[in-house]
Amino acid sequence: MRLSLNQPIVILLHGGITGVSGKTGLSILRYSEASIVAAIDRTSAGKSLLELTGIQRDVPIVDSVAASLQYQPQVLVIGIAPGGGNIPDDCWHELKDALQAGMSIVNGLHTPLANIPELKELLQPGQLIWDVRKEPTNLVIGSGIACNLPCRRVLTVATDMAVGKMSTSLELHWASKLRGLSSKFLPTGQTGLMLAGDGVALDAVRIDFAAGAVEQMVMRFGKNYDILHVEGQGSLLHPGSTATLPLIRGSEPTQLILVHRAGQKHIRNHVHVPIPPLPEVIHLYETVAKAAGAFTDVAVVGIALNTAHLNDNAAKEAIHQTQAETGLPCTDPIRFDAGVLLDAVLQG
DSSP: OOOOSSSOEEEEOTTTSSSGGGHHHHHHHHHOOSOEEEEEOTTTTTSOHHHHHOOOOOOOEESSHHHHGGGOOSEEEEOOOOGGGOOOGGGHHHHHHHHHTTOEEEEOSSSOOTTOHHHHTTOOTTOOEEEOOOOOSSOOOOOSGGGGOSSEEEEEEESSSSSSHHHHHHHHHHHHHHTTOOEEEEOOSHHHHHHHSOSOOGGGSOGGGHHHHHHHHHHHHHTTOSEEEEOOOSOTTOTTOOSHHHHHHHHOOSEEEEEEETTOOEETTEEEEEOOOHHHHHHHHHHHHHHHTTTOOOEEEEEEEEOTTSOHHHHHHHHHHHHHHHSSOEEOTTTSOSHHHHHHHHHO
């Protein structure tokens, strides 16, 4: 399943348009081809989406589901990703209002909604609740077999969570297609699944089967494409992250792209966990990837630098400094172009 291109969509983003909790909704606004008729955020209502986010999309911001009804939406997408993945208390009435107005709901949070009685009883024929985070069926443990695939398998890894791994993978995927390559984006999180359909919500998978779930996904597509762009999750540096290692083991990447927020010195919300110099981070990922791939060399071939918080001149200077520090090609693939990173992948 994926977001329908034919149904008008509103995105629930309370507090998320200008905050980190809105990464799901902002990514859908940036990348989805669906008809998005409004964004709901009481803290930014009436303001310009373009001015607030730089996203080139003419979508009004309203303060509630009730205010969005003038645009006749048919689907409400929960676009926030708060800590713990739970529905905020002040959003429950918005979900009920949406269902009572005849909308379906797309839910990417950890809290499943489809079986909650007070929501189920509001569903009418034709309405549904899609809980995106579900474990696939018929799982097995990983075996490392993806290393035998002939295609390139590019995995995004990072210094922290929520720095742009999915966006980098998508930009590389589209750049690959523009070069005439047979390319496939493989999502591993709720937002990517909403955009692409195929994939696996990795954080819904029991840890013993996580590498196997990734492996099954990669094996399903690896013989039919020149290049697979596997969406990264988490970070080996983050004390709460468990997804990165099974992604490495399951995809057996041929190249890695390191994603980093320019100037970030410690894990967000964990100031006691510093981010080492990038050459040390690169060595860490290459060492882990080599061990996870039966001691096959796997290189970080480029740096995707998140410069969203910088002006153009500062962004260019940060890219230049990162290239000098690491000796690797570097760019902000959203702000500028992913071509330099794709060149590095194809040469790697």
